[in-house]
Amino acid sequence: MNLSTKQKQHLKxxxxxxxxxxxxxxxxxxxxxxxxxxxxxxxxxxxxVKVVSEDRETKQLIIDAIIRETGAEKIQTIGKVLVLYRPSEQRRIEIPRK
Structure with a gap:
């Protein structure tokens, strides 16, 4: 799943x-x-998701593992908070077309 910048901005x-x-x-x-x-x-x-880790490299490894294991799209990371998006079968969130 590749989201455009416009779609990511909407989700943010x-x-x-x-x-x-x-x-x-x-x-x-x-x-x-x-x-x-x-x-x-x-x-x-x-x-x-709040990712608690004092080490930046460890935090990034954890974020990468979450994305890999869940198949979700990383929308943004602010400090220790990771924002993830993965559409479900019901499609509750409407995102603009690319």
Whole structure:
């Protein structure tokens, strides 16, 4: 899934008011955390995930793993918050055409 800049901007606007639905604890990226992200993406399509890591490289590796494992599109990262989008079968969010 490749989103255009216009589509990402639209999704950023929709995500602005959202609170993180998945908070990663001290144990890092576990199977349980990935399962929660999957459930949240299936239900909401557009979510925020709080990635707790003091090291930038580790944080980036965790973000890359989340994207790889979920098949979601990274919309943006602000500090420790990652915004993800993955359309569900019901297509709850309408995004503009490219």
């Amino acid at each position: 606007g929709l995500a602005h008011h959202l609170k993180p639905v998945v908070l990663m604890g001290a144990n890092g990226l576990t199977e349980a955390v990935l399962a929660e992200i999957e459930i949240a993406l299936d239900h909401h399509e557009l979510i925020k």
